[in-house]
Amino acid sequence: MTDTATATNPSDANDAEVILSVTGLKKHFPIMKGVFRRQVGAVRAVDGISFDIRRGETLGLVGESGSGKSTTGRVVLQLDGATDGSVKYRGEELTTVSDGRMRQLRKEMQMIYQDPHATLNPRMTVASIIGEPLVENSTLSKAERRTRIDNLLNLVGLDPSHANRYPHEFSGGQRQRIGIARAIALNPEFIVCDEPIAALDVSIQAQVVNLLKDLQKELQLTFLFISHDLSMVRHIADRVAVMYLGNLVELAETDELYDNPKHPYTQALNSAVPLPDPVLEATRQRVILEGDIPSPANPPPGCVFSSRCPIAVEKCSAEVPVWRDIGGDHWVSCHFAEMT
Amino acid sequence: MSRGEPVLEVSDLKTQFNTQDGTLHAVNGVSFVLREGEFLGVVGESGSGKSVSMMSLLKLIPMPPGEVVDGTVMFDNKDLLQISGDELRKVRGGQVGFIFQDPMNSLNPVLTIGNQITESLHLHTDLSKKAANQKALELLELVGLPDAGQRLKSYPHELSGGMRQRVMIAMAIACSPRVIIADEPTTALDVTIQAQIIEIVRDLREQLGTSVVWITHDLGVVAGLADRVLVMYAGRIVEEAPVRELYATPQHPYTQGLLASVPRLDQKGQALSSIAGQPPSMYSAPTSCSFAPRCPHAFDRCHQELPELRLVAAGHKTACFWDAQTGEPIND
Numbered sequence: 150m151t152d153t154a155t156a157t158n159p160s161d162a163n164d165a166e167v168i169l170s171v172t173g174l175k176k177h178f179p180i181m182k183g184v185f186r187r188q189v190g191a192v193r194a195v196d197g198i199s200f201d202i203r204r205g206e207t208l209g210l211v212g213e214s215g216s217g218k219s220t221t222g223r224v225v226l227q228l229d230g231a232t233d234g235s236v237k238y239r240g241e242e243l244t245t246v247s248d249g250r251m252r253q254l255r256k257e258m259q260m261i262y263q264d265p266h267a268t269l270n271p272r273m274t275v276a277s278i279i280g281e282p283l284v285e286n287s288t289l290s291k292a293e294r295r296t297r298i299d300n301l302l303n304l305v306g307l308d309p310s311h312a313n314r315y316p317h318e319f320s321g322g323q324r325q326r327i328g329i330a331r332a333i334a335l336n337p338e339f340i341v342c343d344e345p346i347a348a349l350d351v352s353i354q355a356q357v358v359n360l361l362k363d364l365q366k367e368l369q370l371t372f373l374f375i376s377h378d379l380s381m382v383r384h385i386a387d388r389v390a391v392m393y394l395g396n397l398v399e400l401a402e403t404d405e406l407y408d409n410p411k412h413p414y415t416q417a418l419n420s421a422v423p424l425p426d427p428v429l430e431a432t433r434q435r436v437i438l439e440g441d442i443p444s445p446a447n448p449p450p451g452c453v454f455s456s457r458c459p460i461a462v463e464k465c466s467a468e469v470p471v472w473r474d475i476g477g478d479h480w481v482s483c484h485f486a487e488m489t
Numbered sequence: 490m491s492r493g494e495p496v497l498e499v500s501d502l503k504t505q506f507n508t509q510d511g512t513l514h515a516v517n518g519v520s521f522v523l524r525e526g527e528f529l530g531v532v533g534e535s536g537s538g539k540s541v542s543m544m545s546l547l548k549l550i551p552m553p554p555g556e557v558v559d560g561t562v563m564f565d566n567k568d569l570l571q572i573s574g575d576e577l578r579k580v581r582g583g584q585v586g587f588i589f590q591d592p593m594n595s596l597n598p599v600l601t602i603g604n605q606i607t608e609s610l611h612l613h614t615d616l617s618k619k620a621a622n623q624k625a626l627e628l629l630e631l632v633g634l635p636d637a638g639q640r641l642k643s644y645p646h647e648l649s650g651g652m653r654q655r656v657m658i659a660m661a662i663a664c665s666p667r668v669i670i671a672d673e674p675t676t677a678l679d680v681t682i683q684a685q686i687i688e689i690v691r692d693l694r695e696q697l698g699t700s701v702v703w704i705t706h707d708l709g710v711v712a713g714l715a716d717r718v719l720v721m722y723a724g725r726i727v728e729e730a731p732v733r734e735l736y737a738t739p740q741h742p743y744t745q746g747l748l749a750s751v752p753r754l755d756q757k758g759q760a761l762s763s764i765a766g767q768p769p770s771m772y773s774a775p776t777s778c779s780f781a782p783r784c785p786h787a788f789d790r791c792h793q794e795l796p797e798l799r800l801v802a803a804g805h806k807t808a809c810f811w812d813a814q815t816g817e818p819i820n821d
Contacts, residue, residue: 213681323767350535350706351534351747351750351751352747352750352763353763353767355752355762356765379680380709380752418681421681421684422709423710423712424709424712424713424753425708425709425736425748425751426712426753427732427733429755430712441651442679
């Protein structure tokens with residue numbers, strides 16, 4: 150459907166090493182029906198997206214629920230197989246790599262999940278949760294491992310004397326710190342953060358985001374930061390990609406994307422976020438989108454956003470807009486990107 | 490907005506939960522006034538008691554283990570905490586409407602939307618069946634539900650989250666209540682849908698002139714909606730101010746910390762300041778300022794005495810022994 154849109158990648162403008170390169174990535178989940186479980190359709194969770202992540206940067210991936218941002222994160226790490234397209238990690242194709250090689254690569258590619266309640270084993274102590282990847286993937290002795298665990302706990306701002314406690318003894322923010330310690334235990338290069346702060350309170354969110362930023366500087370980490378919180382992404386990301394219904398609609402350097410959005414969906418998203426400022430809120434112009442996000446099992450023809458777009462014309466529901474750089478490493482898929 | 494007569498006067502409300510681990514002091518003496526036509530924002534983090542205190546007003550907490558142990562809630566010259574269950578049921582959904590966070594859990598999955606709206610009309614008004622159906626249709630149109638006529642026959646699972654929340658709003662305003670209590674009504678929704686709902690609430694508020702209590706953790710949402718804001722921490726109100734004043738000159742260190750830790754879409758990313766530490770355990774009644782252990786300005790008195798709300802400017806109160814203007818402890 151979006152073959153024309155997958156020709157090139159947003160990478161040329163910057164010289165930094167591309168650590169991860171995604172081209173034309175698709176992930177469709179089959180819909181089965183009837184006694185014989187015949188496939189009657191597919192949920193097009195991710196439907197042909199292309200982007201690069203450069204070493205040491207944070208790429209923010211924003212979108213509403215059902216836009217396919219979490220699926221993208223999972224497919225990038227090969228936790229789900231891709232339906233089509235390619236994911237290259239430092240030039241190595243991941244979609245066809247052997248299981249053994251993937252196991253080795255997993256040391257370098259980690260994930261931080263949204264819900265620290267669900268992703269920490271309640272029957273394991275914090276030391277064994279953080280130590281598990283070390284047991285599997287390193288040759289450290291027991292004593293060395295213990296030192297490493299203490300170091301990791303210090304690094305994420307937890308007290309090493311709490312290492313023998315269980316997850317339920319910690320608050321949400323502290324549990325997220327445990328999840329972060331586990332993710333960085335093997336000195337990874339690249340971490341997918343899937344809504345790491347969505348379940349936390351405002352004052353705790355800031356603590357965790359600041360921790361992630363500090364760790365990134367200290368350990369030269371590269372992040373794919375998936376979130377629905379546009380304000381927080383502005384604070385943490387170097388570049389931001391906006392996803393809608395399985396497609397990327399815009400990708401640009403952070404300030405450029407927020408100050409000069411080209412895609413009508415990005416504009417609407419920006420104006421929908423309430424500002425903590427009563428004076429500005431009183432006079433703000435808003436673009437209110439009509440209706441709901443369509444089902445990814447039955448996306449609208451042409452541009453995926455055409456059914457809700459305030460500026461859509463006939464062409465939009467007939468032709469898929471090309472994913473292209475309109476200058477200055479600003480990528481948009483909208484027929485009218487050059488005109489706004 | 491116009492500031493009318495008080496419709497709801499709450500004083501010294503205290504709610505506890507008797508749990509296996511001991512008594513949880515969820516609300517520890519909350520007093521406030523809601524005026525005619527006023528939009529009151531209640532903000533706080535999880536566990537601050539914002540929902541429990543507002544649900545306690547009409548005893549909408551599970552009892553047991555919950556218990557409203559003290560306080561008065563004056564509404565329509567009656568104390569809602571003293572009146573009988575039958576009388577209370579007439580107030581709930583009649584003169585006081587509710588909108589809850591998760592419309593999937595608060596709509597009945599086996600009744601059609603039409604049935605659920607007309608149910609409250611039957612209970613609280615003497616409209617005929619036909620008139621009630623007509624009214625339900627008008628309400629759905631008022632909240633901007635597409636194909637309102639069709640939707641009357643739909644079941645909740647056939648609607649999207651945004652549409653279900655519109656139905657909840659239609660039900661809340663069905664009996665022309667004097668007060669609507671909305672508990673995080675947009676938290677479960679996507680940001681573009683949230684914007685739709687907020688737009689409807691703005692319109693309705695102009696049209697109906699109902700007083701609204703809007704509970705939320707999102708300082709952005711209240712900024713655009715509320716006339717006045719209460720900030721809660723550990724079961725108490727720590728600051729109360731007209732909305733613009735609260736954001737321009739926050740007085741309580743907690744409010745200051747909270748505002749500083751919110752990232753803003755319209756500003757470039759600097760390091761966010763965060764509030765160190767964790768919210769306190771609620772298993773003992775507060776005898777000193779609950780925020781003191783996390784407070785950058787705390788001094789001896791904060792750890793010994795419980796600060797009461799004091800007036801700092803017209804309509805602006807804070808419960809703090811530290812004076813934000815001088816940066817010194819207050820002397821009283």
